[in-house]
Amino acid sequence: MDIHKIIIPTPYPIGDVNAFLVKGDKLSLFDVGPKTEEALNALHKGVQEAGYKLEDIEQVVLTHHHPDHAGWVDAFPKAEIIGHEYNDHFLRRTPEFMAYRTNFYREQLQLQAVPEKYLEKIVESKDALKLYGNTPLTRYIEDGEEVPGHPGLKAIYTPGHAQSHLIFIEESTNEVIGGDLLLDKVAANPLVEPPTDLSSTRPKALIQQQESLMHLRELNVSKVYTGHGEEIVEVNELIHQRLEKDQMRLKQLLKQFDRPKTVLELTMGLYQAHYKTELGLTLSKTLGYLDCLVRDGLVEEKIVDGVLVFERN
Numbered sequence: 001m002d003i004h005k006i007i008i009p010t011p012y013p014i015g016d017v018n019a020f021l022v023k024g025d026k027l028s029l030f031d032v033g034p035k036t037e038e039a040l041n042a043l044h045k046g047v048q049e050a051g052y053k054l055e056d057i058e059q060v061v062l063t064h065h066h067p068d069h070a071g072w073v074d075a076f077p078k079a080e081i082i083g084h085e086y087n088d089h090f091l092r093r094t095p096e097f098m099a100y101r102t103n104f105y106r107e108q109l110q111l112q113a114v115p116e117k118y119l120e121k122i123v124e125s126k127d128a129l130k131l132y133g134n135t136p137l138t139r140y141i142e143d144g145e146e147v148p149g150h151p152g153l154k155a156i157y158t159p160g161h162a163q164s165h166l167i168f169i170e171e172s173t174n175e176v177i178g179g180d181l182l183l184d185k186v187a188a189n190p191l192v193e194p195p196t197d198l199s200s201t202r203p204k205a206l207i208q209q210q211e212s213l214m215h216l217r218e219l220n221v222s223k224v225y226t227g228h229g230e231e232i233v234e235v236n237e238l239i240h241q242r243l244e245k246d247q248m249r250l251k252q253l254l255k256q257f258d259r260p261k262t263v264l265e266l267t268m269g270l271y272q273a274h275y276k277t278e279l280g281l282t283l284s285k286t287l288g289y290l291d292c293l294v295r296d297g298l299v300e301e302k303i304v305d306g307v308l309v310f311e312r313n
C-alpha cells in the first residue's frame, strides 16, 4: 500500500490521532482529525510532506464517526466523503436524531440507576460535538465493499467502539487501516451508542468489539495502521492480550456480587477511583462486562421498578 501517515493533535485524553493518505487510482485520506485549528495545520503539513495539497485529495474515507476522526470533513469541499451510513447521523445532526439520541441515553441511564442530573454531562459533551464536521457523506460503503479507486482495498464492518466502525484490508499485502479496533497502548472503549436501526435496543458494544477482534484475528493480517499510536505487527498476539484482559476484568466484576446490584453500584465498586470523573466511560465498560457475564450464563439480569438489576446465578 502506498501509504503516508499524518499525526494530528487532539484535545482529548487519548492524545494524537492518525490519518493516512493512500495513493491508488484515487488519492484518498483515511480519517481527518478533530475540527480544531491545530489539527488543520497538521493536515496541511502532512499532506504537503507527501507532495500534495489538500485540494488534491479526491476522497475522504472515515473509519468511524467519532470527532477525533471525522472532524475535518469540512476541509474537502470537492472530495467524495465515504463511510458507513451511520456516520451521517453525527455529521447531519438533525433535530430529530439529536432528540432521539438524548431520549435513548435518558432511557439507558434510568435503567442503569443513574440520577437524571448526570444526563446532560454524559449525553451532550457539548465541546466534543463542536469538533464534528458538518459535511454529510456523499457515498456509503458497507461490509465487503471495495473502496472506490483502490482495487483490492476492502471495507470490513467492525462495530464495538463505534457503531459506524469499519476497517480496510488491502488484500495483496494483508495490511489493514484499522481505526480504533486495535490500538497499540490501550483497549478502545466499548461506548454505549444508539443502534444503527435507531430503535431503543442498546447494542452490546463489548461483545461486538470482541467479535470484531476475533474477526481481525482470523484475517491473519501483517500490519495494522492504527487510529492512535504506532503501527502493530504482532497483531494476533495483541488481540490475545486484549481478550485475556477482558476475562480478568470479568472475574473482578464477579467478585462484586455479594447481592443483586445495579449498573451504577457495580461501576462504583469496579472503578472506585475513576467513576466520578469519567462516569459515562466507566458505565460503558461495566455494562460491557455485564453483557459478557450474562452471555456466559454467570449472571442474570432483571428489570425491577424500571431499573436493571444483576444477580449471580
Ligand SMILES: [Zn+2]
Pocket: 014, 017, 066, 068, 069, 180, 227, 228
Ligand atoms: Zn479515536
